[in-house]
Amino acid sequence: MALLELTKVVKRFGGLTAVNDVNLAIEEGSLCGLIGPNGAGKTTVFNLLTGVYAPTEGDIRFNGTSIAGWKPYRISRAGIGRTFQNIRLFGELSVIDNVRTALSVNDDPGILHAFLRTPKWEQREQSTVKEAERLLELLDLSDVAKEQSNSLPYGRQRRLEIARALATRPKLLLLDEPAAGMNPQESADLMHLIRRLRDEFGVTILLIEHDMNVVMQVCEQITVLVYGQPIASGTPADIQANPKVIEAYLGTTSEDAS
């Protein structure tokens, strides 16, 4: 059984069908990519998976249970973490507090404990600091732990979003254009990191990316979405050779000629 399964998922906004009849299965431990031209519905798929939207039709099963129509926080607690295309950090909180916030959801002893500063509270408080420091180190952000998060440069803000998403202890991590705005060196580091997350931490990863370099090098499975519909699915080599994909991205020669 696949970790994530989309069956005939449709999402309509009024008369516009943003996602049409999508079937998708993601195996546990895989590293998948979702690509397609602008406006193909990739982010909408992410928003369906994370509960920002409920699907109009069809079913989404995660780990065997249907999560279609669940609230975002429930889906997050069930084990799907995400980053955002337009960075959404808790801007005025420090870098480490961004990560601690995500950790706190599981470890929150409750406000009564916080008010009375009980031993339980103190122990949780310290454990989240340790855990957060570990995650920041993994994402190479330890040196800016105390800084306000919206003062970081763009590339590091993206890394912090990943750290925060990891802090929710996801089984499946959705990355929405993780390499956007990164220079070649940064995106090379990122690719290395994404592979590490999968290999060392066993996190299943699904990413949206426009940087084909990144997608082709890092993903093992790629699905191509065009006008809300998947037109191809396969290994990077298959996708690159697929005439339908080439047509979607570049147009057909015959049409241009006529």
Added chain:
Amino acid sequence: MTKPINYVIALAILGVLATLSVILPIYMDDLVYRVLMLSGIAVIMAVSLNLINGFTGQFSIGHAGFQAVGAYVGAALTVYGHNDIFGHLPKDGQIGTGWMSLAVGAGPMLASMLAGGLAAALIGYIVGLPSLRLRGDYLAIVTLGFGEIIRVIVENNDSVGGPRGFSGNLDIGVSVPAITNFFWVFGVAIVVILFARNLRFSISGLQYLAVREDEVAAQAVGIDTTRTKVNAFVIGSFFAGVGGSLFAHYEQTILISSFNFVRSFDFVTIVVLGGLGSVTGSIISALVLTALPEILRSSLGAQFNQYRLVSYALLLIVMMLVRPQGIFGRGELSFAKLRNKFKKPATQ
């Protein structure tokens, strides 16, 4: 509060508060004492509003409405519960000062604060749940309307005096007792401040701040944003209700017109001026904005009153131009920070 030393400190604070509560009314000028008490209540109101507007980033402009609920419920309890429960209080409500008055007033005060607080919290839950499910300014509109509803209910309810105000019940001959004293006002203020401060610097509090910063992202990391907002609102309302009960038993006569929109806006001004999200900012701003009009009134005469709102508006405008984040912004004034500030030049 788990280490033995903390219990000792807590007991010492209680002792100091009780002693001051006995001494101050005797030696302090009446007007100064009055300003002190009103400032203390303002601190309770401001810090509790900060939990909603500052920490969680919502915008409630009906805090005085919740204070009214606490005031009327609390006062109704001590008046109508007199014969059955609080018979040991004198019917005219004057328990005087001194150590005995502390003991005599403690039970009814606690019961009244709890009743007022719980009533306000319950209404906060009913008002908050539907409006906080939505994002945006709905809470402001709903709390504004709520204040009016409370006014109409009270004005048409003769058992709490209607538009004439509530100071007791002539039929049973019981007045609202004067059980509020320095001990309770500042004891509660300390509890509210500690609560806010401990929340601010804990992982539980981070969730409230996260909701303020970005609700979508907060949901994405697993925070139930509706519940968090409702929690903050209910807790804030609870303390507003407690503040209301303290106010009622201090003034002994409460008029619904003193809990109107303008009063709510005073609290918003205090919180914004101190810095949304800053506990110390709210405290200092509450003290200053309560004491300042009184000082100006006594120095400039009664005509100052008509300029009070003008001066508040001016103050806010200047604030927005010069320091839009409030006096303290989101930061806190702490002894540790001050220490560091003085230490640094020495070490460098």
